[in-house]
Amino acid sequence: MNIDPRTIKELLQLQMLNKMDAIMGGSLAGSEANKSDFSELFNNILGQATGGKSTLDGSLQQSAGKTSLKPLSMNAAFGFSSPNRVDSLSINSMKASSELDPLIQDASRRNGVQPSLVKAVINAESSFNSRAVSKAGAKGLMQLMDETGQGLGVTNPFDPTQNVHGGTKYLSNLLRKYNGNEGVALAAYNAGSGRMARLGITNDIELKEKLHLLPKETQNYVSKVMKLQREYEA
Incomplete structure (x- = not known):
């Protein structure tokens, strides 16, 4: 089965996005959507390898629209707890x-x-x-x-x-x-x-x-x- 190396690269990138989304606190709905995109892309690759019609470009465009990477706050990113009020009263x-x-x-x-x-x-x-x-x-x-x-x-x-x-x-x-x-x-x-x-x-x-x-x-x-x-x- 011959698969274009660029396609493999795109597949790995999408898989990495899924993992990053899980690590960085993406919503459950977002994670499930990304898994669906990954499955769709994988099936497209199989179809491409067996002569089926590829919809790879469309799948990747949808993936880009669905992937949700939530930026972490400074506290969350470095594991800091929320600061309490610090008074000037010693x-x-x-x-x-x-x-x-x-x-x-x-x-x-x-x-x-x-x-x-x-x-x-x-x-x-x-x-x-x-x-x-x-x-x-x-x-x-x-x-x-x-x-x-x-x-x-x-x-x-x-x-x-x-x-x-x-x-x-x-x-x-x-x-x-x-x-x-x-x-x-x-x-x-x-x-x-x-x-x-x-x-x-x-x-x-x-x-x-x-x-x-x-x-x-x-x-x-x-x-x-x-x-x-x-x-x-x-």
Whole structure:
């Protein structure tokens, strides 16, 4: 029985497509269709060898239309499991937050600020380190400048109770100033209300439009605090 080598090559290619479809997760219906195409092609080859009329070209065209190779996702291709949500909250920060929770709840209730927002600010400002001091001289959990702290009645910025109550009151004042627009309040907490006034930023829509005009530190700060707040609320 003489069979054209090119026909053998096409037969082997179609068989390989069937195997690849099975390996790569093709549907059952797709696999059965490919098996049917393979049988049809094989019968055509036998018919060709025995003098029968060949429909090889038509069979291959149908096969190309029916073969379904489903691309694998990156996770499936490399055997990775679906990733879980990775929070920015470390074990240490969660422990510190839990220890300070009664104080934060009290300060939040007194000043009408969401506890999750206060926690997020403390995390971003000092990572819950009550002895933290910035290069600019801001101190304590909520990183109060001496002048700001004194205006809020804080005599010892390293005292957690004084610092959290003072910082939460300051945050509350900013939220009232900007009519509850948290983004602007946070930007002002980091960069100062004066800068917001100079840029004409009074609400979150204006903040979004002019965010690029603020220091990169402030842009990152606002984003970080809002992300942390969502995680504390989860």
